[in-house]
Amino acid sequence: MPTLERNTQVLVIGGSAGIGFAIAKLFHQQGATVTLAGRNAARLSQAAHDIGAEVATVALDVTQPAELERFFARPTRWKHIIVTAASLTFGPVRSVALEDAQRIFDSKFWAAYHIARLAPFDEDASLTLVSGRFAQRAGPQTALISAVNAGIEGFARGLASELSPVRVNVLSPGFVDTGMHPEALVQKMRQRSQSLPVKRIARPEDIASAALLLATNPMISGTVLAVDGGDTVSFT
Numbered sequence: 001m002p003t004l005e006r007n008t009q010v011l012v013i014g015g016s017a018g019i020g021f022a023i024a025k026l027f028h029q030q031g032a033t034v035t036l037a038g039r040n041a042a043r044l045s046q047a048a049h050d051i052g053a054e055v056a057t058v059a060l061d062v063t064q065p066a067e068l069e070r071f072f073a074r075p076t077r078w079k080h081i082i083v084t085a086a087s088l089t090f091g092p093v094r095s096v097a098l099e100d101a102q103r104i105f106d107s108k109f110w111a112a113y114h115i116a117r118l119a120p121f122d123e124d125a126s127l128t129l130v131s132g133r134f135a136q137r138a139g140p141q142t143a144l145i146s147a148v149n150a151g152i153e154g155f156a157r158g159l160a161s162e163l164s165p166v167r168v169n170v171l172s173p174g175f176v177d178t179g180m181h182p183e184a185l186v187q188k189m190r191q192r193s194q195s196l197p198v199k200r201i202a203r204p205e206d207i208a209s210a211a212l213l214l215a216t217n218p219m220i221s222g223t224v225l226a227v228d229g230g231d232t233v234s235f236t
Ligand SMILES: NC(=O)c1ccc[n+]([C@@H]2O[C@H](COP(=O)([O-])OP(=O)(O)OC[C@H]3O[C@@H](n4cnc5c(N)ncnc54)[C@H](OP(=O)(O)O)[C@@H]3O)[C@@H](O)[C@H]2O)c1
Pocket: 013, 014, 015, 016, 017, 018, 019, 020, 037, 038, 039, 040, 043, 060, 061, 062, 063, 084, 085, 086, 087, 088, 107, 108, 130, 131, 132, 133, 172, 173, 174, 175, 176, 177, 178, 180
């Protein structure tokens, strides 16, 4: 059973909230030395405090390549980098403002591009990106989200060859109840989940355990792992 070595350097970009927070917490429980990155310093400090002792934080905005360049110029070599940061706007292409549409790609696709170019990796390292179910399944408000998620998946497949021996993988969650969604949406998704094989919506911890698998299994690279309760094989 692959495990994390103690004090393994793990960077979770987007670790101050939601899925990233759950990933950081699990890796910390497994003995890793965890660094959380996000834009808001106060939110990062609170998250580090909630996770436990000796969690480092760094305030940076992934849409600013110069900030990423400065950060990755530090001497740390990372064993596992997990990128969950994203600023997304749902809505029809004809309604979403150009700057919001661009922010979707800046915060998710171009951020992954800069991280892949700049990050210094240790031996036996991994990079895990996050796409989402809308890479395959779309609705009237999701064309931009579908595009960025599909882009992340294609990018990671190519990176798995280019960055080798660093392993590069993607997590693709369905709806995850992070506590940040409006209650009405959570209720709606709860009802819909009854048509999923697993009959419930995901918790951030469900995605975190999949992230640990991708980081620690030495034979997984170039994979898109759906953590969607079986949505891929459900009828509706
Ligand atoms: N939740 C779901 O239902 C779901 C489903 C499928 C896929 N996903 C994907 O999973 C990933 C994580 O989603 P989530 O729901 O956990 O998001 P979330 O709760 O909104 O958390 C996003 C994290 O990223 C940070 N962040 C956002 N923009 C950033 C930027 N420009 N630079 C640096 N950090 C930034 C946020 O902190 P600051 O705001 O302080 O910077 C926060 O720590 C996203 O890629 C999302 O598309 C989520």
